[in-house]
Amino acid sequence: MEKISSFFSNLWSLIYTKHEQGIFNTICLGILLGLPVLVLLALLFICCHCCWSRSGKNSGQSERKKKKKKKKKGEEDLWISAQPKLLQLEKRPSLPV
Template identity: 75%
Template sequence: MERISAFFSSMWDTILVKHQEGIFNTICLGILLGLPLLVLLTLVFICCHCCWSRPGKGSRPPEQSRGKKKRRKKDEEDLWISAQPKLLQMEKRPSLPV
C-alpha cells in the first residue's frame, strides 16, 4: 500500500513541478492526462450505440425494407454511367458526307 501511495505522490509532485515551469507544460499535461479518459468515453459511446441501435429478434422490419423496391417514376432518368466512353460511341455513328 505504501508503494502505491508513493507512486501517486510522486506523480502529483511531477504535475506540480511542471505546472510551476509554465503554462505550456500545464496544457500538455492536461492533454496527456485527458486522452485516456476521452478514449474510454468514446469506446463506451460506440458500444452503447451499437447495442441500442441493433434491431431486436422479435421486432418487425420497417414497411419500406420488406422487399418492396421503390418504383421509379416514368419521368426519372437513369443516371448510371455507361461502360463505354463517349469516344467509342462516336465511332459507331455514321459520318455525314462532305
C-alpha cells in the same frame, strides 16, 4: 497499498513541479493526462451506440423487406446509364489550342 499511494504522490509532485516551471508545461500535462480519459469515453460511447442500435435493427429489417416488396410491385426500377454523360461531353465545344 503503499505502492499505489506512492505512485499517485509521485505523479502529483511531477504535475506540481511542471506547473511551477510554466504554463506551457501545465497545458501539455493536461492534454497528456486527458487523452486516456477521452479515449475511454469515446470507446464507451461507441460500445453503447452499437448495443442500442442492434436491438432496433431486427425490427427495422422486417419493415424494410415489406417496403421493398411494395416498391417492386408498384414501381419500375429506373436505371440511369453513363451514356448520357458521355453524350454531353461530346456536345461541349473544344477549347482552342
